[in-house]
Amino acid sequence: MKQVLIDRYGDPWDVARCADVPDLGEPASDEVVFDVLAFPINPADMWFCKGSYRLKPPLPATPGAECVGRVAAVGSAVKHVKPGDLVINLQRENWAQKRKVKGDDAIPLPAGIDLRQAAMVRINPPTAQLMLSDFVDLKGGDWVIQNVANSAVGRLLIVLAHQRGLRTVNVVRRPELAAELKGLGADLVIVDGDNLAQRVATETANVPIKLGVEAIGGAATGRIVECVATDGTVVHYGSMSGEDPKAGRSNFIYRGVKLTGFMLGRGLSKRSPEKIREIYADLAAQVIAGKLHAPVDTVYPIEKIKEALRHADQGGRNGKILVAPNGAV
Numbered sequence: 001m002k003q004v005l006i007d008r009y010g011d012p013w014d015v016a017r018c019a020d021v022p023d024l025g026e027p028a029s030d031e032v033v034f035d036v037l038a039f040p041i042n043p044a045d046m047w048f049c050k051g052s053y054r055l056k057p058p059l060p061a062t063p064g065a066e067c068v069g070r071v072a073a074v075g076s077a078v079k080h081v082k083p084g085d086l087v088i089n090l091q092r093e094n095w096a097q098k099r100k101v102k103g104d105d106a107i108p109l110p111a112g113i114d115l116r117q118a119a120m121v122r123i124n125p126p127t128a129q130l131m132l133s134d135f136v137d138l139k140g141g142d143w144v145i146q147n148v149a150n151s152a153v154g155r156l157l158i159v160l161a162h163q164r165g166l167r168t169v170n171v172v173r174r175p176e177l178a179a180e181l182k183g184l185g186a187d188l189v190i191v192d193g194d195n196l197a198q199r200v201a202t203e204t205a206n207v208p209i210k211l212g213v214e215a216i217g218g219a220a221t222g223r224i225v226e227c228v229a230t231d232g233t234v235v236h237y238g239s240m241s242g243e244d245p246k247a248g249r250s251n252f253i254y255r256g257v258k259l260t261g262f263m264l265g266r267g268l269s270k271r272s273p274e275k276i277r278e279i280y281a282d283l284a285a286q287v288i289a290g291k292l293h294a295p296v297d298t299v300y301p302i303e304k305i306k307e308a309l310r311h312a313d314q315g316g317r318n319g320k321i322l323v324a325p326n327g328a329v
């Protein structure tokens with residue numbers, strides 16, 4: 001079978017290769033074997049290949065934080081999935097044609113879900129959902145501000161916030177995105193840069209913004225911090241700039257703004273396995289209903305992993321780069 005391996009850390013398209021490796025064999029009684037149908041290339045996967053992600057395993061290693069698969073075989077003790085079912089995997093190392101995992105890590109998805117969308121259900125939708133629920137008790141009509149609003153997480157957050165009757169200020173780096181994001185339910189789309197807080201205050205007529213959600217780092221974090229109201233909260237959940245958050249102390253000392261962070265694994269670990277399956281069942285139902293959607297730019301075969309990684313590194317894409325290891329999806 002084919003599996004992506006990195007033998008050293010560096011530029012993803014240099015260090016990743018599609019290797020032939022031995023087949024995985026039959027599952028043990030508590031295991032599930034599934035064929036990987038599709039996986040996305042997320043920013044965290046790029047950092048994993050570069051060696052700048054929080055996880056840096058001994059090499060060779062296989063990247064891949066998420067995927068969708070079809071169950072090929074289950075051990076005798078596994079009762080919640082059967083061969084033919086679609087699953088997502090709570091564990092990593094998914095850039096391969098097949099995976100063998102513990103039964104509890106295989107979360108079933110409903111048949112009929114679009115496979116490209118299913119490949120992206122595991123991480124970004126619950127990230128957007130939990131950031132809107134776990135930090136501030138938001139009520140209909142409350143305002144939220146976010147940057148990287150055109151990212152997959154950002155677009156999902158717009159839709160989920162709109163469903164709850166929340167209002168969103170969406171900070172982007174490309175003004176041409178405004179109409180598309182407003183089509184998803186964005187109330188305001190504004191270009192990042194100097195005087196962001198003043199421009200937001202003018203456009204919103206000074207409404208108090210209770211929650212800021214931020215994934216650029218560096219001075220961009222500070223700009224979001226300045227936009228939230230006194231005693232508001234800013235959640236830092238990624239660093240597209242590679243920089244640590246930088247924000248003026250007066251926001252914290254004089255205005256009591258709280259700066260905190262989010263990691264999906266930590267958010268899910270506070271919930272029971274039943275609750276986690278419930279979250280994913282709800283998100284999958286929303287995908288099937290067409291309410292949640294993440295655009296896809298291009299789907300590559302696993303043999304073209306280097307090309308796919310180069311493409312994923314380019315800005316200005318119209319969605320995610322996906323890889324389909326077992327034929328087109």
Ligand SMILES: NC(=O)c1ccc[n+]([C@@H]2O[C@H](COP(=O)([O-])OP(=O)(O)OC[C@H]3O[C@@H](n4cnc5c(N)ncnc54)[C@H](OP(=O)(O)O)[C@@H]3O)[C@@H](O)[C@H]2O)c1
Pocket residue numbers: 042043044123124127148149150151152153154173174215216237238239240241262263264265315316317320
């Ligand atoms: N903490 C968690 O548990 C968690 C979970 C999921 C994702 N994340 C983080 O969420 C962020 C978004 O992930 P995603 O998968 O949604 O990303 P994505 O769909 O690949 O989109 C990346 C976004 O970042 C923007 N961007 C890229 N480089 C930038 C820079 N230097 N300055 C400003 N903006 C930049 C891009 O803008 P353009 O659209 O203009 O190209 C694009 O909107 C990442 O930082 C990721 O690590 C965190």
